[in-house]
Amino acid sequence: EAGVAQSPRYKIIEKRQSVAFWCNPISGHATLYWYQQILGQGPKLLIQFQNNGVVDDSQLPKDRFSAERLKGVDSTLKIQPAKLEDSAVYLCASSWGGPDSPLHFGNGTRLTVT
Amino acid sequence: AQKITQTQPGMFVQEKEAVTLDCTYDTSDQSYGLFWYKQPSSGEMIFLIYQGSYDEQNATEGRYSLNFQKARKSANLVISASQLGDSAMYFCAMREVISGTYKYIFGTGTRLKVLA
Numbered sequence: 001e002a003g004v005a006q007s008p009r010y011k012i013i014e015k016r017q018s019v020a021f022w023c024n025p026i027s028g029h030a031t032l033y034w035y036q037q038i039l040g041q042g043p044k045l046l047i048q049f050q051n052n053g054v055v056d057d058s059q060l061p062k063d064r065f066s067a068e069r070l071k072g073v074d075s076t077l078k079i080q081p082a083k084l085e086d087s088a089v090y091l092c093a094s095s096w097g098g099p100d101s102p103l104h105f106g107n108g109t110r111l112t113v114t
Numbered sequence: 115a116q117k118i119t120q121t122q123p124g125m126f127v128q129e130k131e132a133v134t135l136d137c138t139y140d141t142s143d144q145s146y147g148l149f150w151y152k153q154p155s156s157g158e159m160i161f162l163i164y165q166g167s168y169d170e171q172n173a174t175e176g177r178y179s180l181n182f183q184k185a186r187k188s189a190n191l192v193i194s195a196s197q198l199g200d201s202a203m204y205f206c207a208m209r210e211v212i213s214g215t216y217k218y219i220f221g222t223g224t225r226l227k228v229l230a
Contacts, residue, residue: 041222105159108159
């Protein structure tokens with residue numbers, strides 16, 4: 001079974017620039033999550049999709065962050081414009097949705113904003 | 115209030131010894147799940163073990179076991195016979211049902227260093 005795919009692996013941008021991250025979940029996983037992990041902290045949920053619908057985006061800074069999952073499969077997370085405090089690892093995860101279903105994570109994208 | 119608390123920022127253990135990583139949680143739900151993840155320096159999050167709130171037996175997966183004490187709301191991870199490759203960050207997470215969907219909340223993590 002192929003795992004969660006994320007790209008790019010690393011990204012360095014200047015503040016006020018834009019950036020996009022891509023995620024392809026495990027086949028058949030209906031639920032997709034984007035987490036932000038700042039160095040030294042645990043992952044924090046940004047947005048959660050169920051198929052192609054948003055279930056929870058309460059912690060997404062909507063003035064600069066956006067995400068979509070148009071066909072209920074892969075997803076894109078965008079930041080525009082980036083701020084210094086957006087420097088973090090962005091983790092995509094998916095699950096099949098059962099009560100004992102763990103999150104399966106991709107390798108993450110390490111973003112550095114200078 | 116923190117939903118998941120990991121009070122040990124860092125731990126050391128001698129190779130081949132056992133180590134316990136602490137995790138306490140806070141929920142008013144009757145049905146929830148507890149997970150442990152390992153994050154090596156390479157960054158990926160690796161699922162280790164799961165415990166459901168209704169499970170009467172402590173979960174075990176190879177060298178990993180989960181010491182689940184429901185009344186105390188604790189779910190400590192026990193790693194037996196530590197190996198050098200166990201050096202990593204370890205995160206405890208709780209799965210709750212909020213507004214009909216599953217939410218996964220993570221603690222701040224414990225950095226484990228295994229000494230040769």
